[in-house]
Amino acid sequence: MSVTIEGYIFDLDGVVVDTAKYHFLAWKKLANSLGFDLAEAFNEGLKGVSRMAALDLVLSIGGIAADSGERQAYADSKNGYYLEYISAMSRDEILPGVVEILEDIKERGCGSAIASASKNAPLILESIGIRTLFDVVVDGNRADRAKPDPEVFLLAAGDLGADPGRCVVFEDAVAGLEGAARAGMYCVGVGNPRVLTGADLVIPDFAGFSLRRI
Numbered sequence: 001m002s003v004t005i006e007g008y009i010f011d012l013d014g015v016v017v018d019t020a021k022y023h024f025l026a027w028k029k030l031a032n033s034l035g036f037d038l039a040e041a042f043n044e045g046l047k048g049v050s051r052m053a054a055l056d057l058v059l060s061i062g063g064i065a066a067d068s069g070e071r072q073a074y075a076d077s078k079n080g081y082y083l084e085y086i087s088a089m090s091r092d093e094i095l096p097g098v099v100e101i102l103e104d105i106k107e108r109g110c111g112s113a114i115a116s117a118s119k120n121a122p123l124i125l126e127s128i129g130i131r132t133l134f135d136v137v138v139d140g141n142r143a144d145r146a147k148p149d150p151e152v153f154l155l156a157a158g159d160l161g162a163d164p165g166r167c168v169v170f171e172d173a174v175a176g177l178e179g180a181a182r183a184g185m186y187c188v189g190v191g192n193p194r195v196l197t198g199a200d201l202v203i204p205d206f207a208g209f210s211l212r213r214i
């Protein structure tokens, strides 16, 4: 980037920790309880989107119509399965290189934030003992509009006191990259370059990654 970077904004699920696999397993359990199965390939579309939007995608696969009371019950049921998985998480599940990057950001005197669609983000950050490494946390409890809306990223930049055009976002989801781009931020995709085509730069993970590459 040719401008001075004022803030680094991290998605949580799939970037800091691999909770995407737990979300998928929990959705699969819900689908199985409703009499159908979910293929692994379907997981990509569930990443980064809100709980209720993900539920609607899952129900459409099973061809299941539900009223608002049933939808809420299904979402609660999936979240119950998900909470079982994440309650067993520990610091070992922080993805490789993440802590080193956060320490580098601190040494540079820059701000760091979480911008996650998840309402469970505070619980996960506490479980893995990493909350204090972030200056700001914005999650699905505060952002009203789900990714790909840019709201969660703009709230994070605002809390950091950073100009959105001088922020870098790390995201594993197509919907998240679209939201970050709409916020006017530099987008680093974390994952597969064939999937994350909307990113300015794609890295497989943070292992061996240097902020000098941005």
Ligand code: B16
Binding pocket: 011, 012, 013, 014, 020, 023, 046, 047, 048, 049, 050, 051, 054, 079, 115, 116, 117, 118, 119, 120, 121, 140, 173
């Ligand atoms: P919850 P992120 C997102 O988190 C997940 O990627 C997405 O799969 C999930 O549906 C969403 O959070 C809501 O999560 O049910 O825990 O509120 O990737 O934006 O950190």
Ligand code: MG
Binding pocket: 011, 012, 013, 014, 015, 047, 048, 171, 172, 173, 176
């Ligand atoms: Mg994610």
